[in-house]
Amino acid sequence: MKYKEKQELRAARFRKLAHKASAESRNRWIASNRLSDMIPMGQPILVGHHSERMHRRHLEKIHNNMRKSIELQDKAEYYADRAKAVENNTAISSDCDDAIQKLQDKLAKLEERRTKIKEYNKKARKEGKDSYPSYMLSNLGQNIRSVKQRIEYLNKVKAIPDSTEQIGDVEVEINTEDNRVRLHFPDKPSAEGRTKLKRNGFRWSPYNSAWQRQISPVAIRLAKDLAKEVS
Numbered sequence: 001m002k003y004k005e006k007q008e009l010r011a012a013r014f015r016k017l018a019h020k021a022s023a024e025s026r027n028r029w030i031a032s033n034r035l036s037d038m039i040p041m042g043q044p045i046l047v048g049h050h051s052e053r054m055h056r057r058h059l060e061k062i063h064n065n066m067r068k069s070i071e072l073q074d075k076a077e078y079y080a081d082r083a084k085a086v087e088n089n090t091a092i093s094s095d096c097d098d099a100i101q102k103l104q105d106k107l108a109k110l111e112e113r114r115t116k117i118k119e120y121n122k123k124a125r126k127e128g129k130d131s132y133p134s135y136m137l138s139n140l141g142q143n144i145r146s147v148k149q150r151i152e153y154l155n156k157v158k159a160i161p162d163s164t165e166q167i168g169d170v171e172v173e174i175n176t177e178d179n180r181v182r183l184h185f186p187d188k189p190s191a192e193g194r195t196k197l198k199r200n201g202f203r204w205s206p207y208n209s210a211w212q213r214q215i216s217p218v219a220i221r222l223a224k225d226l227a228k229e230v231s
Helices: 003-037 052-088 099-127 134-158 191-199 217-230
Strands: 163-167 170-175 180-184 203-205 210-214
Touching (some): 163 217
Antiparallel strands (some): 163 170, 180 210
């Protein structure tokens, strides 16, 4: 599945969760109000009366439904914000199909900007004008080095071939299209095993029925070590 499709599905999932929480919040709010309408306006709790216990339980249901309605509305807003964040995300993900090209374009723009600043500063010094502060060039240089390192790293990852390897009863899968190294266990790992997987950056993927993380030489080595340990 392409990165863009994954992001669209992810945003759609968050929108669905937001809609569900919002609907549940409204149902709780309606339930709370219906319960409130059953009590006459200003009706106090008759302490010592046989109705006291039932009245208190009734009030508790009203408060619980209203509290749950507020919690669910907060949940709906949280998922709606997550959906917007996915849709508006402009960061270059390593999972993106054309991540290297995007990084190369970014690198070209950064280097072009650095060249222009250097030329301007050279001219400004000759003419006695204010120049760009040195920290701007320093920051640009750091960003350029960082982008170059990412390009080099992604090229190394891209050169890793797809493969599957059986280690004990665990299958280690390297899927370069999805940019994931996966561990397929025949049964659910023990609590200790799941903790080890999480500590090493592996997360359970219900969609792929596997524990996975992004491909890297380190991730592949960890996957093979964990396949031996956890199995």
